[in-house]
Amino acid sequence: MPSAKSSKPTNTLTLSGLADNTQATIARWLIRPGDFVHEGKTLARYHLEAGGKELTICAHQSGVVHRIFVKNGDTVLAGQALCELRECAHDESISGICANCGADVAALEKSGNRTAGMFGSTACPLFRISAGSARRQQDDRVAALLRARRLALVLDLDHTLVHTILPRAVPPRVLGRMAAMSASLSRDGRPDIFEVGVWDDRRRDHVPHITKFRPWVRSFIASAAERFELYIYTAGNRPYAAAVASLLDPTGILFRGRIVSRDDYPDVPTAHKKLDVLFPADQHWALALVLDDNAETWDHPAEPPRRNPRDNLIHCPRYHFWPPGWGDTHNPVPETGLEEMGPAGATPHP
Numbered sequence: 001m002p003s004a005k006s007s008k009p010t011n012t013l014t015l016s017g018l019a020d021n022t023q024a025t026i027a028r029w030l031i032r033p034g035d036f037v038h039e040g041k042t043l044a045r046y047h048l049e050a051g052g053k054e055l056t057i058c059a060h061q062s063g064v065v066h067r068i069f070v071k072n073g074d075t076v077l078a079g080q081a082l083c084e085l086r087e088c089a090h091d092e093s094i095s096g097i098c099a100n101c102g103a104d105v106a107a108l109e110k111s112g113n114r115t116a117g118m119f120g121s122t123a124c125p126l127f128r129i130s131a132g133s134a135r136r137q138q139d140d141r142v143a144a145l146l147r148a149r150r151l152a153l154v155l156d157l158d159h160t161l162v163h164t165i166l167p168r169a170v171p172p173r174v175l176g177r178m179a180a181m182s183a184s185l186s187r188d189g190r191p192d193i194f195e196v197g198v199w200d201d202r203r204r205d206h207v208p209h210i211t212k213f214r215p216w217v218r219s220f221i222a223s224a225a226e227r228f229e230l231y232i233y234t235a236g237n238r239p240y241a242a243a244v245a246s247l248l249d250p251t252g253i254l255f256r257g258r259i260v261s262r263d264d265y266p267d268v269p270t271a272h273k274k275l276d277v278l279f280p281a282d283q284h285w286a287l288a289l290v291l292d293d294n295a296e297t298w299d300h301p302a303e304p305p306r307r308n309p310r311d312n313l314i315h316c317p318r319y320h321f322w323p324p325g326w327g328d329t330h331n332p333v334p335e336t337g338l339e340e341m342g343p344a345g346a347t348p349h350p
């Protein structure tokens with residue numbers, strides 16, 4: 001049976017396998033421009049003579065339908081261009097699928113040509129953008145900072161703004177009094193101890209965490225936001241980062257989604273935080289101040305002549321509220337429950 005073939009190097013489809021000058025009539029197209037088609041998908045039906053048997057034109061490769069050159073009912077010649085397939089050139093994808101045309105871009109994501117972008121997406125952790133789009137976003141953001149003459153303040157979460165533990169480590173009598181404790185402990189009269197559900201993809205469920213704000217953290221970030229563009233940069237995973245961010249900034253106006261988690265840059269070792277993630281060009285590093293209790297995570301001189309990101313760090317005292325042994329990852333609780341949580345559940349980080 002004749003099939004559509006590519007006349008390489010273009011991805012134009014023609015009727016092939018027919019003698020020259022054979023005429024065929026397109027019965028109907030089954031695709032539209034913009035559709036993504038897998039190799040082998042039926043693109044159109046045609047017949048060689050009026051009332052004759054309908055034959056099919058199939059895609060010889062996967063691609064996005066760019067143009068269709070002939071209409072339903074048109075008579076075409078063998079070898080005539082029928083339609084053109086192109087590779088997906090869209091910028092957004094989710095879990096290996098183009099968010100615009102549905103193209104399979106898993107290979108692009110794997111090759112590192114896709115990134116979570118500067119601050120991923122809290123709504124969909126699997127959302128990725130193209131490297132080109134990420135670069136354009138970076139350029140726009142740096143230009144906006146320079147125009148506004150503002151600096152970026154990059155905030156760590158655990159032991160800097162909050163102290164988080166896993167509640168199964170907390171004695172039940174304490175757990176029961178948590179709300180009362182929170183009100184009496186808070187410096188600004190508002191609760192500052194929260195139980196928060198953090199999505200665990202492996203369990204397909206929310207895992208409760210208990211987060212205590214550092215005293216005055218609300219007024220600190222509110223006044224910092226007047227002078228700086230605020231970022232969260234945590235070695236915790238994205239669901240944890242998003243959950244704590246929504247406690248610190250319930251309306252989202254302070255951080256505006258500027259959250260970097262370990263999930264967003266899987267190629268960066270978890271023991272390190274990299275300023276390149278926010279400012280890829282060295283000359284823009286001067287725009288960033290970092291506040292973190294863990295100096296080591298920033299102390300990794302890049303290849304000379306690059307600077308050491310430690311130079312951007314304000315090293316703050318480590319904030320500890322919960323007693324040692326209450327489920328902090330640095331003081332693991334010797335109960336089986338915590339081990340079960342595995343790395344995904346045990347999100348609090350230095």
Ligand SMILES: [Mg+2]
Pocket residue numbers: 156157158159160292293294349350
């Ligand atoms: Mg920390």
Ligand SMILES: [Zn+2]
Pocket residue numbers: 064088089090098099100101102103
């Ligand atoms: Zn696409």
